Amino acid sequence: MQRALALPTVAVALLLLTSCTPSSGDDAPTAPPSASADAPIFESEDEALAAADATITDYWRIANAVLQAGGEGVERFEQIVTPRRMEAERGTAEVLEREGFYQVGNFEVEPATFQQMLGSPAGKRLIVTVCVDYSDVRMVNSDGLEAERSNTSPRITHQVELHSVSDQDPLSLKLDKSDPWPGSPC
Template identity: 30%
Template sequence: MPAIVHRLAVAATVVAFALSTAACTDASPRPTAAAAQTAAAPIFASDEEALAAAEEAYSAYLGALDVVGSRGGTDTELLTEVATSKVREDLEASFEAMQTAGVHTGGATVGTLRELVENALVGRTAVVSVYACLNVANVRVFDASGNDVTPAGRPAVTPHQVTMESRSEGSPHLLVSESEVWRGDDFCS
């Protein structure tokens, strides 16, 4: 395999992995938001309302990732409206790798929320955690010549636990603050 094709294949694998595991973190134990709840009035009146807000936020997040990917990793400022600064920083390396490799994506990522894990209030910040299935079956990776360099064997659907938090204190507008690949039983199959 010529060196340039090999580098593109490697970059495409990195990009596809980054998009399918965007903002992943390790699954090490951490305190839950429930432990830090206060007596403040809830931001969401019900779990159904929290789940609806999470669905809207996750859809907007995936849409922004698709736009940035389709532009070859540029215009990352689009992520400001959908992700925390920590998540945006984590994604920067993946998008820089796309730019270096000269690849871009096409297609739409689909996220399906399976279950609400947590709807909590930490101070005046809503924290909502969900189980989600991330489907990248319709997302392809293309090189600068338009050749499909999507890695063969890439999982089409992966289970994730996604956590979102209020954009600002007391706000029902959620930003993705963490997304980690779920290592337990695959609830997406």
């Protein structure tokens, strides 16, 4: 019977695979938009959710492909993530390549739930939550040994922050954060 691996580097890889991004040190909740915020990004919450769902679906489709390839093809994320998020994706790919791990199975994601739209001179953001299903995903190495998951919940809520790419095309979004809420199954 194969034994589970519990290496520190595997733990790092699995932490990254839960889609945490580096923290700026400010874990405070995002403030609601002020009365002086720019006009809404979208005409309606439905329009916002449709744009968010399209980007999030693309993100997880690419994530499944890159992780199943052991980190190869990470550059595919560039079209749908911010530069900050791209750094995190490259870090995950490097760990997988170095340690020889790859994903078996697929992450599945349910449609987004609207939280808020924010506009400021610094940019426009959309915040949603999604349910990510981890139940079909395992990380294994070339010897077939499975990495031990630190979070055993099969479905976890993620808060996702998306940034509007341009004023001319506000429906074009890039994923900046997808932070799992441990202890918040969905």
